[in-house]
Amino acid sequence: MKLYLGVDLGSTTSKAVLIDEHERVVGRGITNTRSNYDVAVEVARRDALTDARLAEAVRLLGGDAPAVVEAFWLIQDLRRLERLRETCRATASAMPGEGARLAPTVDLVLTRLADEADTLFSAAARGRGSFFRDVVGARFHALAEEVCRRGDVDFERLLGVYDRAILEAENEIVEIPFGEAFAAAAARAGLSPDRRTSAEAIGWHVARTPIDLAGFVGTGYGRARLPFPRDCIRSEILCHGLGAFAMRPQTRTVLDIGGQDTKAIQVDERGLVTSFQMNDRCAAGCGRYLGYIADELSLGLHELGPMALRSKRPSRITSTCTVFAGTEVRDLLSVGEKREDVLSGLHRAIITRAMSLLARSGGVNDELTFTGGVARNPAAVAALHDMVEAHYGPRTINVDADSIYTGALGAALFARRGVPAEDLEEAKECTGCSA
Amino acid sequence: MSEVDVIVGELEARFDDLSYGHVRAWKDAAPGRLAIGCLPVFAPREVLWAAGALPVFVRGAGDRIDTVRGDAFFQSYICHLPRSSLELGLLGHLDALDGMMFPNTCDVIRNLSGIWQDAFPQHFVRFIDPPQTGERASATGYFRAELEDIFHELCTRSGRDPDPAHLAAATADYRVARQAARRLALARLEAPWNLPADEVYLLRRAGDAMPPRDWAALVDRYLAAAAERGRRAEDRIRVCVVGAFCEQPPRALLRAAERAGCYIVDDDLTMQLDADAIEPTGEPDDADPMAALVRAWLAGGRPSAVRYDEAGRAGRALADRVRATGADGVIFAAPSFCDPALLDQPRLTGVLDAAGIPYMAFKYAENTGQFQSIREQAGTFADSVKLWGAA
Amino acid sequence: MSNVRKEPSMEAQKQMLAGYFGELARAKEERRPVVYTFVPGNLVELLAAFDVAPVYPEVNALQSAMRQRSGGFIREAERAGHSEDVCSYVKCDLGMMMKGNVGPTGEALPPPDLLLLSFTGCFTFMKWFELLREQYKCEVAMLHVPYQGAGEVTPEMRAYVVEQLEREVIPKLEKVTGKKFDPDRLREQMVRSRKAEEDLAWVFRAARQRPSPIDAYFGGVYYIGPIFTSFRGSQAACDYYAQLRAEVEERLAAKAGPITPDGPLEHEKFRLVFEGPPNWTSFRDFWKVFSDEGAVAVASTYTQVGGTYERGFRHDPERPLESLADYCLSCYTNLSLPNRAAVLADMVKGYDADGFIIHSVKSCNSFSAGQLHLLREVEKLTGVPGGFIESDLVDARYYGHANIKNRVESYLQMLAARRAGAAAPGAPALAPEEVRP
């Protein structure tokens, strides 16, 4: 297979997209951005390759596929969990004095976590876009609180151990070779022995299929730090513009709301950017804002939108600052405002900011394509529909399920279309893409 | 419902009507009537009124609308008033107006006048740059020519005869309004507990867009009704609010400040330089009313951040005002990014320091929704005056 | 600064400036009256006719910034109660004053005998002078120059300014100098002004050629130094501009590009027009953001704040006071926004630019308020997309290098992509799957 890779190293998430020569997407990978950018990119890239291989295996496998796929990813997570447990133990023991007391408690919590793995790392959880770090972190928090309430171990200290360990654990690459993992997945999925054998064979076959990475382009917040040659780096603006345009050729305006910046981009009938505005350095109005609020309310990120949609009377949220919005939310709740109304107000506040940016970039032209992580949030989408209609009249608004990959897709398209051959020589030596 | 509540209800309805329905009604009542929007803080109101045009002060939209398209014109470090004013226009709320006047009060308003020309080509847009030079022959000639030009232009539009008699009549009308404004100010000084800042503010905002004599009547109706209240004085401090002359703070902010333990007894909210700062002295000069108007402006009045302080007396004038109003201290409340108001503060506080008058300062935006920090600061200010004050 | 440019005229310019500050330091000793005034609308010919020494607070502020001293001055002013929100030129100047009024070259600046407030182009000037007067308690002459709100200079405006010159400015100058106004001396100055203006305008027009032999923004700010300040009308200025012109003629003949911080620019990849003042605290880095990408400024509006010479304005010895009035009335920031859009559009077209950059500075409402509108208008007038970046003139806290670089790179990549028309549409790559509430 001859493939092209696009990588979007975002502030919150790192995304990778693989396309083939016909510009069809064959694989996607995503992970949370972490302090080791190389690892983040590498994980996303490997996940995209794995995704491409899995798709091929699924095609060959038929009816058993869903169970095997679910088991396949679960196995990866279990391996990570195991590593985390080892790291936690080591971290706790290394703490002078109290380590001896902390270690067994941490171990206890992580054992309980592993017991819940099936539900914790289910396909549903993956679909929600929660990453290992988030899933484990939230559950650890809850379990630790429970354990500490009973015992004599200090909660803050226990959390300290975990915070330190996760930092270390997530910055190493945990990988099981595809064929091996697939075989293990077939076993875990409980297939009958003969079907298991054929599944294993398919796994080994797919694992051996050679993949020729013919080009790659990187983009995103951390693009300057990607281990790519300079010519293989494109601005996020261009990638989002082209990615959105490729998904929806009628696109003339793109709104991207990511973790910590918002971009409003206008493109012409060829997908070329004609103007853009971006907003950064302040988290108010970006994805992080929602993450912060979700934490504040002890909710999952994916739960915010649906809850907000139930509101009939959105509250008026005025705080410009994310952090203060947190306290404002608490205040409003304490005076009896409903959660859904407060949340709905928050979503409107974010979209109001985005609307200003859109206005600055040249308004909303038909069609508007909404991309970035926040486009996964149905309440944000609903608020956008309302406000665009109110200010610009009826407009078609496109939101794709894979909109979070838009930047990476644009990058892959640049790789497919643009990168001159001579750079590829140099590229072969670069560590970022040893396929 | 008490009479005061009825009046306040009416005032609120007016305030919340962003589309100036009552201005439209006034215009529709007779042919040839015009309404001209005026950006803070100066408009030659007599001249407009004499030409058959109702001056309507446009002071942004406060926190009553979300600015979306208005943001497309200004960066984040520009104050808020121009964007919400534009938003009002773009949403059609200013359709009742036939034009706009922009005084040279700061760089922002100045550039806004150019944007307005591009954005609303159908409007009569006029930039007015009143002399900052005090009484000089050159200024008199120039300013008079400016005002004459506006007078004639508007008369042409309204179909009125540009007779100086109209100017004399208009001057008399506004004198009535100014006297009412003074009665209102005095009544508040005497019993601020009966005249909460928020209500006085609503009343003055109504005056932004009403025929002068109608407004004077409304003021008297309110004063009579409010006097009936007989509320009890609370243990609060009396303050002057300074710096809020252009972009207006949200009403909730005024309430928050009063609730935190202050009575606002004097302020420069809704300032209209021609009204608050200039008192045309003596009887209108029937022979040449325009000359009287020009003279009144050039002679100057109360110092303000947007007029050249030729004699350098702004600080002393503020200290005098504090004493005259019996205030315990000063609250400097300036819009964020407002160069005129903010650049004046250090000069003014220097004088207050020397005079031993306590003060505090904060910034706001017209759409601020968080008053926690303001409450906290105003509260601490009030606490400290109360716990330690001379009284 | 010496490491930034290597043209010979640069040396001359540097010496002129050093000489100027030296002269200021001696002014009191030589009993030469000192006048503080502003660059836009400066009446330097008139001042020279009275033999007074001009001090420009803005020039001090920018010089301090280039020497990395503005931060301390700004903090000093903020300590004295000035807000973070207000113009940092003012704060930089006040802070310098509070710290002993030692000028950028380390020599003390003399206190003023007269504050000549040429109130044009910027409202903040007025507040600035109120603050200065508080400090110096000296004579003030206020020259109110009406704003071109309706986009033109009317005869009434001109007459108003001329009358103020006659009745206010000249008498005050006579008072502080004890000299009688001599119109012939003024005319002599103006003859020389005209000559220098002619040469400077020629230099700027040379950027119409490909490749442009000059950088009309980053290099341009050096070119305007002498003529915007105390040298206009002097023989030194005539000599300097003749020398500059000769150098540019040479580069033009050699088809050489401008000299950047890293030496001569080899390939002119992008021709850009600039609006707004530059950042002074990181001037070199700021320039490099563009020169690294092969982007050259072919024209800029900032080089017009002290006179719109490219657009044809010349001092006229035949009507000295009227032409001083026109000079004050027509400085760039005294134009209405629609006029400024027209000036920019003319530049984009006339200089065959690929794009234009608006550098919006937090300090300067006079320039910045409404620049987003300007962006759209110029795009409409020219069909050329503009780029928008933000920082400040002299307050280093607001200069975010990475951020600016990111935006400029994105913008230039966009220009390049448009030029190549590269990204031809392919088949839609993903199955559209709408998620609507």
Add this chain to the structure above:
Amino acid sequence: MQRLTCAGIDVGSSSIKVAVVDDDGDGGGALRATVLDRIRRRDPRTVLDGVLRTALGEAKVGIDELAYVASTGDGDVAEAVRTGHFYGMTCHARGAVFLEPRARAVLDVGALWARAIVVDARAKVLASRMTSQCAAGTGQFIENIARYLGVRLDEIGALSQAAARPEPVSGICAVLAETDVINMVSRGVSTAEILRGIHESVAIRLAKLLRAAKAGSPLLVTGGLAQDTGLIACLEDRLAESGAKIEVLTHPLSVHAGAIGAALWGAFRRRKLAAAAGAGPAVVQPSPA
């Protein structure tokens, strides 16, 4: 004068503090209890109940025996138990002068706000400044970063002071800080250097606030961040560098200054009210929250 036992409740955005004080009426007094609990996403009212119970237990008094219960901070939470309310800076001033009678300036740095207060010997607030609607550079900000780096709050100070070269931080948004920090870690900057850089940037902000309030010396730092020795060290450097001769002090009970001050003002008020009651009916009412 008669001793009065009063309680002060300081409801902050991250923690609730309660102090029980015996006030002697001459500006002095004795602390009977100071208790703190972090809110940690619980209902503040529940947290308050717990803290108050513990404090009263420690002080060995019943709530009915208190002469005055004063709230400060987000006073609404304490509505059910309080007698009256005083504003934050009023209380921090009083508490600071109680803890450190020499203090002429107070810097209260909590989770969301920072406030600079100038006081005289009687704890009268002469001038004050407060940060505005941006939590960049306050406790929450430092906490977020420490959390990400896996450093406990009580370890921050020592680590930061051990750093050789601080890493300059440009953006100091409380929320985006995490991304900035990720970026720094990715560039191989050590934990200590990052923390030091953060402390430097916060110290700059605080120094500016102090300047704006024209704060004098000595300065007592109150609020939770007084415990952050790294920050205090940077603040001292900053102030020294800018030429301000300000002696920076902390006190082990700094975080309780607000609650202590509230209790003391409660006593003051109680005495005044009693005096006024003797002289005739008072028009004064407790200030509303």
